[in-house]
Amino acid sequence: MKHNLYIQDVSLRDGMHPIQHQYTRDQIKDIAIGLDKAKVDAIEISHGDGLCGGSFNYGFGAHTDWEWLEGIAELLNHAKLTTLLIPGIGTIEDLKRARDLGVESVRVATHSTEADISAQHIEAAREMGMDVSGFLMMAHMNDPKGLAEQAKLMESYGAHCVYVTDSAGALLMNEVRDRIKAFKDILRAETEIGIHCHHNLSFGVANTIVAMEEGANRLDASLAGMGAGAGNCPLEVLIAVLNKMKAEHNADLFQLMDMADDVIRPLQQRPVQVDRETLSLGYSGVYSSFLLHSERAAKKYGLDTRTILNELGRRKMVGGQEDMIIDVALDLVNSK
Amino acid sequence: MTKVKVAIIGSGNIGTDLMIKIMRNSDYLEMSAMVGIDVNSEGLARAQRMGYVTTAKGLGGLVEMPEWDEIKIIFDATSAKAHYHNWAIVEKCADKTMIDLTPAAIGPYLIPTVNFDAGHNVRNVNMVTCGGQATIPMVAAVNRITKVHYGEIVASIASKSAGAGTRANIDEFTATTAKAIEKVGGADKGKALIILNPAEPPVVMRDTVFTLSEQADREAIKASIHKMVHEVQAYVPGYNLHQEVQFDDIPEDKPVFIEDLGYRYGLKTTILLQVRGAGHYLPEYAGNLDIMTSAAMRTGEKLVKENF
Numbered sequence: 001m002k003h004n005l006y007i008q009d010v011s012l013r014d015g016m017h018p019i020q021h022q023y024t025r026d027q028i029k030d031i032a033i034g035l036d037k038a039k040v041d042a043i044e045i046s047h048g049d050g051l052c053g054g055s056f057n058y059g060f061g062a063h064t065d066w067e068w069l070e071g072i073a074e075l076l077n078h079a080k081l082t083t084l085l086i087p088g089i090g091t092i093e094d095l096k097r098a099r100d101l102g103v104e105s106v107r108v109a110t111h112s113t114e115a116d117i118s119a120q121h122i123e124a125a126r127e128m129g130m131d132v133s134g135f136l137m138m139a140h141m142n143d144p145k146g147l148a149e150q151a152k153l154m155e156s157y158g159a160h161c162v163y164v165t166d167s168a169g170a171l172l173m174n175e176v177r178d179r180i181k182a183f184k185d186i187l188r189a190e191t192e193i194g195i196h197c198h199h200n201l202s203f204g205v206a207n208t209i210v211a212m213e214e215g216a217n218r219l220d221a222s223l224a225g226m227g228a229g230a231g232n233c234p235l236e237v238l239i240a241v242l243n244k245m246k247a248e249h250n251a252d253l254f255q256l257m258d259m260a261d262d263v264i265r266p267l268q269q270r271p272v273q274v275d276r277e278t279l280s281l282g283y284s285g286v287y288s289s290f291l292l293h294s295e296r297a298a299k300k301y302g303l304d305t306r307t308i309l310n311e312l313g314r315r316k317m318v319g320g321q322e323d324m325i326i327d328v329a330l331d332l333v334n335s336k
Numbered sequence: 337m338t339k340v341k342v343a344i345i346g347s348g349n350i351g352t353d354l355m356i357k358i359m360r361n362s363d364y365l366e367m368s369a370m371v372g373i374d375v376n377s378e379g380l381a382r383a384q385r386m387g388y389v390t391t392a393k394g395l396g397g398l399v400e401m402p403e404w405d406e407i408k409i410i411f412d413a414t415s416a417k418a419h420y421h422n423w424a425i426v427e428k429c430a431d432k433t434m435i436d437l438t439p440a441a442i443g444p445y446l447i448p449t450v451n452f453d454a455g456h457n458v459r460n461v462n463m464v465t466c467g468g469q470a471t472i473p474m475v476a477a478v479n480r481i482t483k484v485h486y487g488e489i490v491a492s493i494a495s496k497s498a499g500a501g502t503r504a505n506i507d508e509f510t511a512t513t514a515k516a517i518e519k520v521g522g523a524d525k526g527k528a529l530i531i532l533n534p535a536e537p538p539v540v541m542r543d544t545v546f547t548l549s550e551q552a553d554r555e556a557i558k559a560s561i562h563k564m565v566h567e568v569q570a571y572v573p574g575y576n577l578h579q580e581v582q583f584d585d586i587p588e589d590k591p592v593f594i595e596d597l598g599y600r601y602g603l604k605t606t607i608l609l610q611v612r613g614a615g616h617y618l619p620e621y622a623g624n625l626d627i628m629t630s631a632a633m634r635t636g637e638k639l640v641k642e643n644f
Binding site for chain 2: 116327
């Protein structure tokens with residue numbers, strides 16, 4: 001069964017991280033309209049850590065998710081309005097509220113070994129008539145077969161699609177290939193496969209294409225890579241590559257290039273790029289969203305950000321454990 | 337004095353750990369029956385080996401047995417959904433009291449070091465959640481010094497210590513814990529986050545508490561927190577501050593935007609805890625089991641001291 005390519009923009013969700021969840025409502029609205037005009041298939045909007053991620057642990061947003069989402073669905077002609085839900089942070093009640101604001105698609109995210117905590121949420125999304133995907137984060141922390149078994153669980157709960165989510169930007173190209181192949185082997189033909197990359201090892205585009213070659217059809221990207229760590233697969237670059245490959249999709253390259261350079265890059269207070277800190281995320285296998293929190297802790301406690309990131313990787317911290325950054329920093333200070 | 341007979345519903349991780357605690361440590365409670373729904377459950381097999389009454393037919397199965405009459409306290413370690421059903425049965429028996437270890441929370445929330453009297457004269461008390469038992473004492477410790485506007489907790493537990501019930505109750509965990517941070521901890525607004533970490537060897541339970549409060553004497557807050565840690569240690573010896581208490585100013589010109597509260601500023605207090613279990617059923621990484629079952633057992637003992 002051949003599925004059409006489906007390009008989902010994450011600039012307004014993963015892209016929350018580099019600006020500490022501070023998009024204004026007007027920025028969200030303008031960017032969403034631009035993406036819709038450029039015929040991106042889906043636009044994800046929420047706090048960087050999903051619905052109700054606003055907190056001391058992850059950073060408080062400039063607005064609530066409801067304020068960001070309100071009025072957007074009505075403005076879209078082509079793109080689906082989507083959101084992210086991480087069980088343990090957001091709840092089914094929150095998802096209902098998003099659905100009532102016009103969100104028609106959701107990704108339910110768990111760590112790569114904990115798919116079974118998404119059962120309630122995926123089932124609830126299906127009952128609400130939503131398009132729903134499973135989103136297996138930190139995919140490098142489970143082997144291809146193990147990850148595929150987790151994907152199978154999400155499929156069994158009702159997911160239309162399951163993603164290999166390389167939250168740490170740590171996967172090499174063959175490692176992406178093996179994971180998508182393992183999904184293909186075990187999932188039903190009608191279940192779609194998605195890929196979500198981070199650019200920490202500069203593989204954002206390459207890994208997305210490798211996944212596509214192995215049968216992934218839902219591709220995540222963001223304008224100018226606007227996302228955690230060194231960013232996501234840059235959307236405009238991905239579209240250029242897809243054009244050169246003569247792959248069928250709906251998006252308009254020049255419009256996206258203009259948005260990336262004229263709208264998004266000026267917003268990036270900290271450049272979203274591969275540098276010693278973001279490279280360390282990919283190198284140590286650390287959740288990309290830890291970046292700014294670790295930089296802050298390094299400054300406060302007089303440490304090198306890389307030392308903190310390496311230690312977090314060594315301790316096998318998973319997504320969501322931002323509180324352990326302070327803990328690691330204090331341990332490093334105390335051991336000096 | 338003679339011990340009071342108790343039953344445990346739910347033969348999973350929590351129920352089995354509680355059974356072992358009561359058997360080994362309680363001067364007031366006598367383990368009588370273990371109720372499950374899975375004939376092949378390890379917890380039921382263990383209870384049987386220890387010579388306790390067992391049934392795999394749920395609470396309905398126990399009601400049919402002669403031992404039911406003598407049982408006065410029933411611990412429910414199933415799920416929120418099952419607890420509604422179980423309480424419907426127990427509610428009709430005026431001589432029996434339920435201690436609810438699920439997030440169903442039909443009865444009042446009870447955190448031993450904060451509101452131990454909540455169980456007085458009620459027949460159903462709720463033990464909140466493992467994360468709530470570990471963190472709400474800290475929110476209350478800050479709140480007894482200065483007004484807490486917002487309390488947020490992050491509970492990280494080892495994947496291996498999260499049984500089927502916990503996994504199917506993630507939403508109930510966050511909702512119940514958040515409500516109890518407000519009702520028992522004293523915060524205007526509570527928020528709870530839970531994370532499962534699959535690392536091997538398993539990670540010891542960690543809990544982080546953030547509060548945003550009115551500015552106050554930091555030494556007084558610190559002292560209150562240390563005192564509360566000692567109080568919890570009285571029944572969970574593995575409960576510890578993993579780092580010294582951290583303080584940050586949230587200045588008035590750079591407030592944080594908190595859903596339902598709006599812009600707030602003041603003193604941010606960060607409390608990093610570690611909860612090492614007693615290693616009764618699961619190894620000591622499972623502090624989440626220990627703090628829940630220790631609080632429940634203590635509550636059961638208090639009921640006995642007061643009512644029998």
